[in-house]
Amino acid sequence: MSSESGHWFRTQVLLIGYSMVVWIGGLKSIRLFLWDTLKLELFYIGGHCKSSGHCCKGLNIVVGGDRIETIRQFEAACVSNPSYSRFLPQINHGTISHFECRCLSSENRCGDYLGRPKICRDYPHSMFIHHGYIFAGCGYTVLPKRFSRRLWIPRNIRHSLDVIRSINSRA
Numbered sequence: 001m002s003s004e005s006g007h008w009f010r011t012q013v014l015l016i017g018y019s020m021v022v023w024i025g026g027l028k029s030i031r032l033f034l035w036d037t038l039k040l041e042l043f044y045i046g047g048h049c050k051s052s053g054h055c056c057k058g059l060n061i062v063v064g065g066d067r068i069e070t071i072r073q074f075e076a077a078c079v080s081n082p083s084y085s086r087f088l089p090q091i092n093h094g095t096i097s098h099f100e101c102r103c104l105s106s107e108n109r110c111g112d113y114l115g116r117p118k119i120c121r122d123y124p125h126s127m128f129i130h131h132g133y134i135f136a137g138c139g140y141t142v143l144p145k146r147f148s149r150r151l152w153i154p155r156n157i158r159h160s161l162d163v164i165r166s167i168n169s170r171a
């Protein structure tokens with residue numbers, strides 16, 4: 001079996017397995033793990049950084065699969081991960097819409113590159129994993145893997161994958 005055939009087979013089994021877990025209403029943690037694995041099997045990230053600074057001015061922080069939206073949640077996150085204290089919450093209608101980072105220089109360079117938090121080191125993969133897309137103005141882009149066109153997609157997850165394809169097909 002060639003490596004592409006092996007990849008196709010593994011992903012097809014994963015698609016069916018994930019679809020069944022969704023159908024029976026399996027544990028959220030298992031669903032999240034399988035969904036994240038599936039996304040990385042079906043898509044890859046191309047392109048390169050163009051130093052726009054969008055990622056450092058439009059951050060979202062996700063803990064345990066949930067986006068931080070209140071100051072209380074943010075304070076708790078800073079206690080468990082003090083490196084988050086560099087992020088400035090931006091409030092819109094009483095909830096945190098996003099964070100800006102005080103380490104970003106006027107040239108859109110990271111002022112603490114070696115000490116940057118894991119969510120920065122994991123970008124852009126973390127953005128794709130948590131949100132299913134990458135900033136429209138980012139030099140990185142999410143692309144479908146070539147073999148994914150030959151897969152059979154179960155109906156109950158087809159829409160979610162179509163949404164990912166559609167939001168990442170922006171010019």
Ligand code: SF4
Pocket residue numbers: 048049050051052053054055056108135137138139140
């Ligand atoms: S948004 Fe993308 S292009 Fe802009 S600084 Fe971040 S990684 Fe680079």
Ligand code: SF4
Pocket residue numbers: 055056059086101102103104105109110111112113116117120
């Ligand atoms: S620590 Fe650096 S990479 Fe992370 S958000 Fe701040 S400026 Fe950007």
